[in-house]
């Protein structure tokens with residue numbers, strides 16, 4: 374039997390990191406709004422295998438600014454249990470002696486409980502966000518796959534079904550938030566174009582067991598085959614662990630993925646070097662094709678795009694989700710305006726104010742994520758000097774250092 378047609382103030386399509394974070398913020402800052410979230414897959418559950426793309430085997434560096442927001446939402450006690458603090462960031466260029474170190478202790482304003490940020494495995498983050506969401510009035514529909522959208526004067530009519538070939542349901546909403554990930558079919562249907570530049574790189578991701586404690590250091594290492602990040606993870610069963618992300622050329626990535634376990638371990642150690650000590654084991658590598666995707670318009674009357682479908686960035690600086698958290702906060706603040714009546718959440722002025730508010734941070738964060746890998750993977754001798762000067766500058770020049778820490782800590786610019 375199909376569900377009767379219904380109307381809500383806000384419908385969010387996609388229950389990944391972006392959709393779930395927005396839903397939590399709306400529940401907290403805009404309790405007067407009726408919000409429904411539609412996710413095509415079964416929701417993540419700590420006991421079940423994790424099926425949502427956001428909550429796979431990756432780990433996410435959550436910046437101090439995002440942690441502050443999650444604390445406001447009451448999530449910090451649950452997150453803390455699964456997070457490894459980032460106390461220091463070490464940036465270095467392979468084959469060169471210089472490196473820059475940034476520490477939380479020297480930057481109180483940009484830190485959260487003495488850390489620059491924290492790292493959590495996505496498989497732990499998903500159940501935490503969705504468990505918190507289940508305790509709010511937000512209505513969760515899952516599995517619920519949105520198959521089409523029609524806009525009218527009052528908002529959007531969403532067509533969805535719970536199973537392939539199952540009965541079609543319709544949901545009307547005043548504001549439609551599209552958070553269905555990169556290469557969104559809904560954006561295409563709405564005619565909201567997305568510009569994509571492929572980096573011809575793949576991010577290889579795995580967990581490594583370390584011989585010694587990482588002591589809360591996150592390493593950002595630039596190598597001729599692309600940037601690598603080694604992020605601290607909480608110890609498990611007494612084993613020191615770190616999450617490794619290596620963005621390398623497509624061809625090279627293919628070769629590395631088929632190496633035997635031992636050969637893979639040696640390759641990763643050789644590539645990263647010894648700054649974090651010996652790698653004693655490395656898990657299977659997962660590969661993610663990398664591109665810079667930017668929606669030409671992120672909002673229009675009754676519609677907002679959020680998360681990967683609005684901007685998909687190079688993961689080198691760990692900025693994508695943190696930028697989305699700031700977008701979610703700004704949108705919730707815009708919708709919480711007391712003068713905004715319930716039926717007006719899709720109004721152009723409100724969404725334009727949101728867009729204007731986010732313009733600068735998005736431009737700078739996207740530029741930061743885009744330029745850093747290009748600069749640090751170049752073999753051009755001039756660029757090599759520039760990046761060495763950059764690392765030296767990070768060490769020696771306070772304003773540059775402050776700016777880098779502010780960006781890395783996720784407070785936006």
Ligand SMILES: Cc1cc2nc3c(=O)[nH]c(=O)nc-3n(C[C@H](O)[C@H](O)[C@H](O)COP(=O)(O)OP(=O)(O)OC[C@H]3O[C@@H](n4cnc5c(N)ncnc54)[C@H](O)[C@@H]3O)c2cc1C
Nearest residue numbers: 387389390391413427434519553554680681691693694695
């Ligand atoms: C290798 C890698 C490492 C990263 N590391 C970091 C990091 O350290 N720090 C950081 O800040 N960011 C990081 N990021 C970025 C971060 O992962 C993204 O910002 C995040 O995944 C955005 O999630 P999303 O919810 O927008 O999209 P998705 O994760 O793709 O979620 C979209 C959701 O929509 C659902 N959906 C799709 N279509 C429909 C439909 N028709 N109907 C209903 N539901 C639908 C999907 O099932 C899915 O659950 C990293 C990214 C990569 C690739």
